[in-house]
Amino acid sequence: MPRGRLRPVDLAREHGLSTQAVRNYEEAGILPAAARTEHGYRTYTGRHAQALRAFLALVPAHGHATATAIMRAANEGATEEALRLIDESHAQLLEDRRTLQAVEQALRSLVPSREPEPAGGVTFIGPLARKLGIRPATLRKWEQAGLVVPRRDPATGYRVYSASDVRDAQLAHQLRRGGYLLEQIAPLIRQVRTAGGLAPLESALRDWQARLSARGRAMLRGAAALEAYLDGQA
Template identity: 80%
Template sequence: MGKNLQTGERLRPIDLARGHGLSTQAVRNYEEAGILPAADRTPSGYRSYTPLHAGALRAFLALLPGHGHPTATAIMRAVNEDAADEAFRLIDESHAQLLDDRRTLRAVESALRDLDPEHTKASDPGGTFIGPLARKLGIRPATLRKWEDAGLVHPRRDPRTGYRLYDESAVRDARVTHQLRRGGYLLEQIAPLIDQVRSAGGLEPLEAALTDWHRRLSARGRAMLTGAAELEAYLRARD
């Protein structure tokens, strides 16, 4: 790999672009963003790149799937500014976020395992009032109102009385919230989990979503390994 990153060979923007299915403008944009080190100029003013630039481009493109564009850009910019510690900090933050995402997934799975499917439905097809639902969950009505204020539960109002009515989806959200609170999760930690349940359209469709979630987290973790390998090669070349 060291041979490929020797700096004697000169490359045109088109040479870098073709190897990665990019436009020459994209290569220039990457240089201007600090993703690539600054290129030398020929006497006629054209950019002149080296295999070191090609290594930077490979590292950036390898970092993208695992870290996302903003973080991958910041990592490469830090490296090119000789601020390797900042680059490593950004990488650590991405890994910490991935770990948090895995914990979130485990929390959702745990909450769903503890739910009784027969009890996630409102007993009354028209909805359940706050008092009966609170008694079923073993909590106070004030707790349900607090969850509503936090956006975790969305009851509707009875058109005649104005009282809160919890339909099947609201009962489901209340039960998932209850399970997660019992597990020690804070309301602000529960909110994204409830969003996952709602976006999946309920508990049953969420099973498929959870499988896909597992797959995406694994792919992201592996992409981080690939990105780390290419970045290490680029760091060695710079050294």
């Protein structure tokens, strides 16, 4: 790590940044305050270069806002606050992994029914509720939340559930059993409808898993860079 005085352009060049970006990072508290020459020019040191490396490693792991808060805390000597922010990101990643696992389990459980469908390929609220082991009132609540959108029979006004409605109800049921709230389930149900079924979601789930893995690896890199920076402050 260089020990002499560094110009903004020296820090910027290493990461393909503009010198204004480096100055902005200092003003935001991401970098320690720079010394000034007698003519008012900023001068940086290896510590600033190390802080910039740590910040840029933290961004893919925690996002720009949280990475900024972590570096501000570190530069203010509030190491415990920086660690708390990192812990929160790890907890969120774990929750995201659990959500993905619950979704995958729910989708795997949606095996095609061997029972013949009623005439016209539809079922009614009572039979569907019995099939799922829930009350009809629960299906009505899910309808209000947008999880299931049955049509109404024009002659009787009764709710009629198509095969896709039954699928949505089964998926909602599995996720509710996993402890997920209606507002957490609704976006997934909408994605299933938009995709036209479950099969197109396999690619989305793989992409979701890849993003979680990439973020986990980024957290490791960010932690290593921040530890190097904090160790240099000791």
